[in-house]
Amino acid sequence: MNGQQALIGEYSVYHNRILGTFPGYLCLIKAHVTALANCQNILDLGCGPGILSEELLKNGKRVTAIDQNDAMIDLVRERCKQYGSFSSAKANLETLHKPDPRYSFEKVGIRMSYDAAALHNVYYWLQDPPAFLRRLADEDLIKMNGLLTISLLAGKNDADKLLEAIQVFRQNHEEEHGEDFILWNESDFESFSSGIDRLVAQDGNVQMIGRYGEEDVAGHLVSAGYAIIEKSRPVYTVQGLDFCPFAFFVAKRIR
Numbered sequence: 001m002n003g004q005q006a007l008i009g010e011y012s013v014y015h016n017r018i019l020g021t022f023p024g025y026l027c028l029i030k031a032h033v034t035a036l037a038n039c040q041n042i043l044d045l046g047c048g049p050g051i052l053s054e055e056l057l058k059n060g061k062r063v064t065a066i067d068q069n070d071a072m073i074d075l076v077r078e079r080c081k082q083y084g085s086f087s088s089a090k091a092n093l094e095t096l097h098k099p100d101p102r103y104s105f106e107k108v109g110i111r112m113s114y115d116a117a118a119l120h121n122v123y124y125w126l127q128d129p130p131a132f133l134r135r136l137a138d139e140d141l142i143k144m145n146g147l148l149t150i151s152l153l154a155g156k157n158d159a160d161k162l163l164e165a166i167q168v169f170r171q172n173h174e175e176e177h178g179e180d181f182i183l184w185n186e187s188d189f190e191s192f193s194s195g196i197d198r199l200v201a202q203d204g205n206v207q208m209i210g211r212y213g214e215e216d217v218a219g220h221l222v223s224a225g226y227a228i229i230e231k232s233r234p235v236y237t238v239q240g241l242d243f244c245p246f247a248f249f250v251a252k253r254i255r
């Protein structure tokens with residue numbers, strides 16, 4: 001296992017515990033689910049522990065979840081195993097291709113021509129986003145006029161805002177409920193935030209968050225043959241403060 005996969009494996013536990021219970025993340029999940037309301041077959045690309053996959057399944061969708069990390073794929077399989085319309089594949093997004101006789105759905109779990117794909121908090125891991133976006137179309141993984149939803153922290157400032165929003169939520173929750181916070185403990189938060197810091201580090205060998213800004217994503221989409229139909233920042237409000245750390249795009253395949 002290389003260093004990056006080990007880091008993701010370690011991070012998977014905190015990501016699941018903190019983001020899986022943080023309303024600010026759940027409001028972003030809702031933005032994906034709402035945008036995909038008219039789609040039935042959906043790919044959750046870089047699904048992680050499957051927070052979005054599960055929400056789509058609860059909304060009656062058929063979901064195929066893809067991740068290349070062992071710990072993450074175990075988590076999504078455990079979380080979604082009770083849904084008959086769920087399938088999953090451990091695969092590298094950047095080499096995904098359509099099924100063929102040696103690579104059938106039964107063997108690997110990926111169908112042809114989904115109505116939509118979601119890239120939730122995974123965009124900055126891509127080495128060559130325009131090539132990857134084009135591949136989804138050329139390999140008929142997303143059908144013509146199919147949708148793509150993308151959410152991402154588009155810079156260090158966004159990552160700082162996310163951590164701040166989580167802290168304010170925690171404070172607010174303690175004040176409202178007058179009890180010790182039980183959703184996660186302080187060491188979970190420390191590990192989570194240091195994981196995020198490592199992903200934004202400028203000097204280490206892991207530098208992910210912030211490598212693509214909003215303008216880059218918009219340019220990638222257009223050059224790869226997608227029309228942008230929505231660009232927004234879903235807002236999460238707590239203690240009278242508005243937080244919108246994630247950029248959110250909805251695009252349509254037009255060639």
Ligand SMILES: C[S@@+](CC[C@H](N)C(=O)[O-])C[C@H]1O[C@@H](n2cnc3c(N)ncnc32)[C@H](O)[C@@H]1O
Nearest residue numbers: 046047048067068069072092093120121122125
């Ligand atoms: C920050 S997590 C986001 C997980 C999930 N979408 C969510 O928001 O809860 C990024 C995920 O993308 C996966 N990932 C990154 N690059 C990938 C690639 N090339 N192929 C497959 N999965 C990838 C990682 O393993 C990780 O689970």
